[in-house]
Amino acid sequence: MIILDYQDRRPIYEQVVEKFRILIANGALSPGSQMPSVRQLAMELSVNPNTIQRAYMELEQQGYIYPIKGRGNFVADRKDIRRITRIAYYQELTKLVTQGRELGVEESEIVNIIRNCYREAGEHD
Amino acid sequence: MIILDYQDRRPIYEQVVEKFRILIANGALSPGSQMPSVRQLAMELSVNPNTIQRAYMELEQQGYIYPIKGRGNFVADRKDIRRITRIAYYQELTKLVTQGRELGVEESEIVNIIRNCYREAGEHD
């Protein structure tokens, strides 16, 4: 379900968070469905259960999942997911674009980069 | 000249690097001019000289400054700065846009965000 990249310099729990954010945001994990249990996922990834615990905590705080006592963790509702995803993404992008302005990068250059990303990705599909 | 944000969870040296990257990239520190000395800046920021040393090491590796033995550190040439700044920015933006795609954000939405950033900033000018 998830593959870790040990060359990645980020902490493992952060990678786990990011992978699930994507799986949840693009619908690969449907709203309301159950998340893999902490122990099971830890075993699959050969990782310390604390690490998965930490990742789930983060996902819960960000609103992607919610726990039910004694039953496990579940994917949040579609609307909530969409909302938080957009807000978080909007903030990050705004920050980076503002930074670009400070560095003297022109609007047209940035737009070009984006169009390229989408065009290239489209070709792979 | 520089203000540290102690709320910021990033290490101090990284904050210093980022501040100087902006000051250098947008021309506030002109090419060829001398950087504040390690010791002096350390005192101004009430920080250990080693921490500034580390920041300068990073800036040197990234190509923003170069040291002259026994004299101090100096801001790199205009062309070099422009080149490395663009490359770094391009990479960061590409990464974020790719992430956006994975999260299901549409191209047009992203372009809109950018246009907004520039429009708002333009109004402040």
Add this chain to the structure above:
Amino acid sequence: MIILDYQDRRPIYEQVVEKFRILIANGALSPGSQMPSVRQLAMELSVNPNTIQRAYMELEQQGYIYPIKGRGNFVADRKDIRRITRIAYYQELTKLVTQGRELGVEESEIVNIIRNCYREAGEHD
């Protein structure tokens, strides 16, 4: 595993880097295997952990090792190692040969020196 030469005028961390570059490049440390921990190596060499930390930072930047947060440092992949080793060696050699030209050393002399090195080494094997 590693012996420091205190007569050597180079800084300790640089010696450590060089020793490991050789151990890694010639396969004495196999790709993917774990590096000695910072603290342990520091103790073995009777050196401050910061010094080893610095050496590992350098090795990481050069691509010989990569860190996994909370686990330790690991030797890079075989292909990466081969690539960076060749590039670094090529650059050093080119510099020295160019210097030889400037000093008036003839091409044939240099080639002779090399053949000698390999012949002598071959006899030892």
Add this chain to the structure above:
Amino acid sequence: MIILDYQDRRPIYEQVVEKFRILIANGALSPGSQMPSVRQLAMELSVNPNTIQRAYMELEQQGYIYPIKGRGNFVADRKDIRRITRIAYYQELTKLVTQGRELGVEESEIVNIIRNCYREAGEHD
């Protein structure tokens, strides 16, 4: 006569030594001729006289120049120059080639690199 490269990370005195080694070794400064005075050269290069003093000390130790009390420094005899140049160069090259062997670089590869250096340089002449 000499141009310093402030981007060069080596200390200035070392650059001065290297430049003169080349000028002397390839005959641009003829044996027995007088070296520029410490003060004059320091002024020309906008450099501290101590720095030039240090460079001349080094050149003297290596045998490229010799001082005459009250008159200045002079370029050594042709034979001496040739001898010391070859010995020093031979040692450096041998070390690097040996290192190459340790890293698994083949004899033919090294010879190729050398031939390339000379061919390219020949084209510039």
Add this chain to the structure above:
DNA sequence: GTGGTCTAGACCACA
């Protein structure tokens, strides 16, 4: 004066 290296030792994040 300048930066570069190093020690001794603390404290934090991550697994």
Add this chain to the structure above:
DNA sequence: GTGGTCTAGACCACA
């Protein structure tokens, strides 16, 4: 357990 950051302060090379 692992590495990463930081302080306080010494000592060295270079200009």
